Amino acid sequence: MSGALRTWLALLRHRDSGGHLPAVLAVVAFAAATWAVLTVAGGVQAFTGRARLAGPESDAALYPLLASVSVALLVVPSAALGGAAARLTVARRDERLARLRLVGATSAQTGLVALLDAGLQAVAGAAAGVVLNLLATPAVALLRFQGRAFEPAELRLGPLPVAAAVAAVLVVSLVSCAVGLRRVSTTPLGVAQRLPVKTLSRLRVLPVLVVGLAFAAAFRGLGSLAAGVGLGAAVLVLAVLLAGTFALYNLLGPLLLSLLGRVLAARARSAATLLAARRLVEDPRGAWRGVGGIALVTFVAGCLSVVPGMTATDGGDVEGDALLRDTGTGALVTLVVAAVLAAVSTGVTQASRVLDAAPQHRALHLAGADVRVLHAARSRETWVPLLVTAGGAALTSLLVVSPLLAVLRSAPVGVLLFAVCAAGGAGLVLLASRASRPLLVRSVDLQQPLR
Amino acid sequence: MTSIRPNGAGGVPGASLGAVDILTARGLVMAYGDGPGATRALDGVDVALRAGESVAVTGPSGSGKTTLLHCLAGVLRPTSGTVELAGADLTAMSDAHRTRLRRSAVGFVFQSGQLLPELPAQENAALPLMLAGVDRRTATARARELLGALGLGGLELRRPGQLSGGQVQRVAIARALVGSPQVVFADEPTGALDQATGEEVLGTLTGAARRAGAALVVVTHDPAVARWCGRTLAMRDGRVVREFRAPAAPAAGGGVPS
Ligand SMILES: Nc1ncnc2c1ncn2[C@@H]1O[C@H](COP(=O)(O)OP(=O)(O)OP(=O)(O)O)[C@@H](O)[C@H]1O
Numbered sequence: 015m016s017g018a019l020r021t022w023l024a025l026l027r028h029r030d031s032g033g034h035l036p037a038v039l040a041v042v043a044f045a046a047a048t049w050a051v052l053t054v055a056g057g058v059q060a061f062t063g064r065a066r067l068a069g070p071e072s073d074a075a076l077y078p079l080l081a082s083v084s085v086a087l088l089v090v091p092s093a094a095l096g097g098a099a100a101r102l103t104v105a106r107r108d109e110r111l112a113r114l115r116l117v118g119a120t121s122a123q124t125g126l127v128a129l130l131d132a133g134l135q136a137v138a139g140a141a142a143g144v145v146l147n148l149l150a151t152p153a154v155a156l157l158r159f160q161g162r163a164f165e166p167a168e169l170r171l172g173p174l175p176v177a178a179a180v181a182a183v184l185v186v187s188l189v190s191c192a193v194g195l196r197r198v199s200t201t202p203l204g205v206a207q208r209l210p211v212k213t214l215s216r217l218r219v220l221p222v223l224v225v226g227l228a229f230a231a232a233f234r235g236l237g238s239l240a241a242g243v244g245l246g247a248a249v250l251v252l253a254v255l256l257a258g259t260f261a262l263y264n265l266l267g268p269l270l271l272s273l274l275g276r277v278l279a280a281r282a283r284s285a286a287t288l289l290a291a292r293r294l295v296e297d298p299r300g301a302w303r304g305v306g307g308i309a310l311v312t313f314v315a316g317c318l319s320v321v322p323g324m325t326a327t328d329g330g331d332v333e334g335d336a337l338l339r340d341t342g343t344g345a346l347v348t349l350v351v352a353a354v355l356a357a358v359s360t361g362v363t364q365a366s367r368v369l370d371a372a373p374q375h376r377a378l379h380l381a382g383a384d385v386r387v388l389h390a391a392r393s394r395e396t397w398v399p400l401l402v403t404a405g406g407a408a409l410t411s412l413l414v415v416s417p418l419l420a421v422l423r424s425a426p427v428g429v430l431l432f433a434v435c436a437a438g439g440a441g442l443v444l445l446a447s448r449a450s451r452p453l454l455v456r457s458v459d460l461q462q463p464l465r
Numbered sequence: 466m467t468s469i470r471p472n473g474a475g476g477v478p479g480a481s482l483g484a485v486d487i488l489t490a491r492g493l494v495m496a497y498g499d500g501p502g503a504t505r506a507l508d509g510v511d512v513a514l515r516a517g518e519s520v521a522v523t524g525p526s527g528s529g530k531t532t533l534l535h536c537l538a539g540v541l542r543p544t545s546g547t548v549e550l551a552g553a554d555l556t557a558m559s560d561a562h563r564t565r566l567r568r569s570a571v572g573f574v575f576q577s578g579q580l581l582p583e584l585p586a587q588e589n590a591a592l593p594l595m596l597a598g599v600d601r602r603t604a605t606a607r608a609r610e611l612l613g614a615l616g617l618g619g620l621e622l623r624r625p626g627q628l629s630g631g632q633v634q635r636v637a638i639a640r641a642l643v644g645s646p647q648v649v650f651a652d653e654p655t656g657a658l659d660q661a662t663g664e665e666v667l668g669t670l671t672g673a674a675r676r677a678g679a680a681l682v683v684v685t686h687d688p689a690v691a692r693w694c695g696r697t698l699a700m701r702d703g704r705v706v707r708e709f710r711a712p713a714a715p716a717a718g719g720g721v722p723s
């Protein structure tokens with residue numbers, strides 16, 4: 015135990031092959047995840063406070079529920095981001111862990127070293143996230159809901175919720191790290207051996223059908239449900255169903271991407287496309303982490319693009335108008351947060367892949383592959399799934415709102431707004447994928463002979 | 466250890482230029498770092514390699530074998546000295562130019578870890594051709610043909626993780642040869658294999674290189690490897706201290722009279 019601790023301290027003092035970038039990326043990832051969780055939690059708290067003041071009969075009672083829908087939308091990408099960051103830690107430690115095993119460290123000791131690593135970065139990142147949240151609160155407070163901006167005090171969380179959020183980030187990182195360690199079984203002889211990836215089961219489609227049916231049934235009964243148990247309960251049912259749909263969507267997404275990868279691999283003509291396609295097939299979950307959040311929120315935002323039109327045409331119910339408009343604002347905020355999470359997630363995932371594939375990239379470069387081709391493969395690996403999933407989501411949402419085409423036409427600004435946001439989010443993701451270019455350049459640096 | 470010949474310009478017979486020399490290096494010096502703490506990994510090495518010839522480079526750890534290989538292949542730029550590959554001076558070229566030359570004229574085999582784990586064997590082997598702009602169908606056909614000739618028929622769609630260590634090295638050999646290079650460089654290609662498999666792979670490598678008409682430079686710790694090659698250079702402290710031809714050398718290009 016103390017041996018592992020001393021080893022970890024010794025390793026900590028030495029920079030590893032990837033330089034500082036991986037550690038910085040991991041800390042940024044944990045910080046972004048913490049910031050996102052704290053921000054949406056602050057929103058829920060503020061709306062709950064307002065609802066308590068306004069009484070149960072007012073529309074204000076709906077806001078906490080709507081806010082929890084956005085929490086449901088963001089919790090999974092936040093957790094996924096924490097997981098990706100922890101895997102990055104494991105990826106760059108692989109080789110050193112194997113060497114430790116070679117000199118007699120038990121696998122428990124090496125595991126402990128990796129966990130300490132991930133834990134330290136998670137704590138540092140979470141602390142940065144808390145600070146970020148404090149700094150950003152005045153800006154977030156400028157958002158107007160229910161006709162007025164927030165008091166920063168409304169959004170500020172007490173010490174207990176903050177501690178809970180930090181603890182959650184830590185737990186997620188440690189669990190993902192442990193899972194990552196299991197996948198990379200570091201045998202004493204030879205470097206880390208990667209266990210074969212499990213293929214995705216097509217059975218993933220089944221739960222989707224079940225929830226789809228439940229959704230349809232609930233939607234039909236929504237009117238009577240609202241009359242029977244009140245609008246609040248009906249929205250709650252919807253929120254639960256939405257969260258369920260989201261979870262399912264995360265089940266289906268990787269399957270879709272692995273199919274896309276197979277199709278691409280079969281038709282690829284250039285080396286770059288072939289490499290990108292094979293990587294999609296190899297790790298569809300990793301690719302999905304980068305694009306899934308953007309795709310989902312693009313869909314939701316697309317569905318809400320009719321909101322400005324509805325508030326403009328429908329003159330009578332003032333409070334109802336405000337509710338609609340605020341739902342639109344909320345969706346926009348959710349979209350922005352999701353885009354940030356997705357971008358960081360992509361950056362982190364790509365960085366761990368570059369580190370994982372460093373020897374192979376080097377061998378390819380030695381054999382005459384231009385670094386440009388390697389860059390091209392990596393960017394294709396990001397933008398192809400992004401285009402297919404987010405573009406597909408945008409089209410689907412337009413189909414959903416197509417019955418309200420007249421409303422859209424009366425106020426096309428809604429479509430424009432969400433299109434700009436979705437494109438901005440996608441751009442952010444692509445930018446993040448470029449962030450790991452220096453890592454690739456460094457890993458093929460031929461002045462360091464391959465050994 | 467027999468006579469250790471002092472090394473220097475013209476000290477090694479291999480330095481004599483012949484009409485069929487594919488690779489010539491003169492006065493190679495490679496210093497890592499500078500100032501008093503610098504390591505002279507190469508300290509005046511001359512090598513001449515004839516088309517189709519096979520040469521083993523042996524020597525203790527740290528004697529400069531890998532450094533020599535990388536200088537000869539245009540991976541590292543030597544501190545001083547010249548390397549001429551297929552008539553072009555590598556030391557005077559831009560990085561981009563050297564990369565292109567490596568793509569067309571050189572193949573590499575390493576100890577391990579050069580195949581991409583997510584690609585099936587045939588795609589791994591076809592990759593250099595595709596990178597050079599050959600269309601996929603032609604590249605794949607050529608790769609399958611080579612894999613078949615190396616005894617991997619039927620395993621073309623397996624990924625590296627689904628192959629044995631020896632089979633993986635055969636795929637690496639196919640990849641090194643797929644672009645019809647003039648020289649194949651191998652750095653301890655059997656270092657991660659057991660004795661018997663290593664011998665087998667080495668036989669495959671030398672045979673395949675000979676059939677393809679490629680010259681071969683094999684770096685190895687193992688003196689037994691030398692008998693697979695026409696000529697052996699023994700290194701120590703950055704110099705070639707001994708050079709000999711295998712007594713039962715396979716008919717691989719002309720050696721150099723000593
Ligand atoms: N990138 C580098 N920076 C500094 N010194 C280096 C570097 N690469 C090699 N050296 C030094 O140069 C010398 C020759 O190294 P080289 O790798 O060529 O040896 P080698 O004969 O291949 O050894 P081995 O059999 O162990 O692979 C060694 O003293 C080594 O420490």
Ligand SMILES: [Mg+2]
Nearest residue numbers: 530531532652
């Ligand atoms: Mg070496």
